[in-house]
Amino acid sequence: MDNQTATQPNLAVGRYNYDEIDHGFLQERINQFRSQVERRLKGELSEEEFKPLRLMNGVYLQLHSYMLRVAIPYGILSSKMLRGLAYIARYYDRGYGHFTTRQNIQFHWTKLEEVPDILTHLASVEMHAIQTSGNCIRNVTSDEFAGLAQDELIDPRIYAEILRQWSTLHPEFAFLPRKFKIAISGSPNDRIAACFYDIGILARLDSQKKPVFEIWVGGGLGRIPVKGKLIRDDVAPESFLAYVEAILRVYNMYGARNNLYKSRIKILVQNMGIDAFREAVEKEYQVMDQEKFKLSPEIMEQINQRFGRPVLQDFPEATKILDQHRNENPEFNRWIKNNSHPHFHNDYFAVVIALKNIGETPGDITADQMDAVANLADQYSWGEIRVTHLQNIVFGHVRKDQLYKLWKELVKNDLASANQGLITDIICCPGMDYCALANARSISIAREIAKCFADIELQEKIGSIKIGIDGCINSCAHHHITNIGILGVDKKGEEFYQIKIGGSSYKDDAEIGSILGAALTAEQVIEAVKKMIDFYLDKREEKETFIDTYRRLGAAPFKEIVYAAA
């Protein structure tokens, strides 16, 4: 297929494209950061003063060097952006980047004095690191199937972009009690873990069949995992920004500031109770200048116009051709079965490109792979690349008859793992290999578990299951809400691992897992996972997944299996 062109050929598909004003703003921001770095290097800023400023620009001091976290707003990249990231990986890092569970990418080996130059390069591809860290509103995440899902009521990308812009250097909310994370989807079916965000937003139809937003508040993981509460289920899209601002104001005023562990909004909501919290928000909301915040059709159109759209064409033969290819090649058939997702247009599929090769680091991508993915995206998916909160990549709009060719290219580039949603599709934080906060290594555990289940037929037999592995309680890899969660802990300088079981991420059956028992060594924890899986395979009833069997039997038999004297 020739390179595809979108409705407006100059606009990248699926995301907001900057205009001159946006570019000017970003330049002003880089100038500001460059001068902050200079003031720090000259000693005019103390480290204590500089720290929040650099964090607000995504610069962390990690175990080995400075780390730069770059925002991928609502997870959508253009091929041009991805090539820009490849350039940075090659010239400023060690040839790779790491996709995080919040749709960001991290470079773990950067030098502070080079960061302003990296930012300048990022700006040339409309990217930045603004508010990827610090006690402010972080990068807004969204549904990886936004704009193509069959169940979508509202295109969340426009609203995610509105949140991105609004939160950028928000004068009132740059120094919050703690970090603040928002996720938004335009579907009623939760794919964003809405109940586990500071604010999680889903869409639904109201009694008049009009789409409205359902807003969850006060969810979170970390040291104290909490399922969020529903604050309103009838927020009109045109008013949602004012409502979110009112929530932030209440949090900024009343969130705890004297205790790091009590300063997230989840604790405030817990302490006030959702009814009193809602009342406080409503009070702020009522006195706000609604006119200034209202998302009029005109404003929506001005933002919408900056989004490129693919021109989807009917190709009635597409499904038939795909079926032929599937019959010809069982490996391809497996990949389609496991890694594809329905598209509202019947002649198209979305496909997941798993960054979960057995024996490699979940979420890592080399510069060469970035270039390869960028080229493939240009050929097969309008130059659009989506990064998921499960650390994979999605091509959103691939015509069904083209999938076989795409798959062959992916195979060549070692990107065709057919394990999406299976046991080796593990979510994993960088752990003690990189992160200054970690108590234990996580990547090595992920690799070992993946090796135990490398056989794809075994993986398919096990079926749908989610494993999350965290190197510390901050829970970047969501171990609280994965079916099997593994948490690294430090016991007198030695690495141990605690197991959680029964967690579930999404609204309808959202659940925080329960601790199975005493922490285990690395070797033991891998054995434990094997034992639990064997037990489940033995006990499961027809069509049950791991979590179904767990819910039927409870934690006790799993505990017994793991801790029975050898």
Place this chain on the structure above:
Amino acid sequence: MPLLKEGQIITDPWNLVGTGNQQTISERRVVISFEELANFLENADPSIDIGVSLKSETDAELLKPYITKLKLVVLNFPVFRDGRPFSQARKLREMLKFNGEIRATGNVLPDQYQFLHRTGFSTVEVAETADIALWHKAFHQFTESYQPSIVSEVRGKGLRWQI
């Protein structure tokens, strides 16, 4: 200590020395802590100018009964990371419709200057050693913003406002 307004040093009519307890600057101007305000107002001469200083943890809404009697509200940053005064200022302007001077004192960085301005602060008290040129530059750091603020700004396309 130097007082800045819109990036320039101005003469301080209140001539504050720190904040906290009642300070009688002249017979005509008095700045008082919030805790002492109610008592003070009971016997105060109605012709004098009254300012109040508020701690960052105090709910700005508590000034509601007194707001029309106040000429100045001093909001203190115990540390620059304490972002509550931004919301206090905003609340004073938006909820209580306060039109007088709102002053920032304490630990503030030039990097926060536009945030102060856009949440409703009128003046900033800076250290004697402060680099005024840096503050001046910081006041003009950004020309565009992506959210409405409490000050009067010109609306641009989409969500943008000219600072």
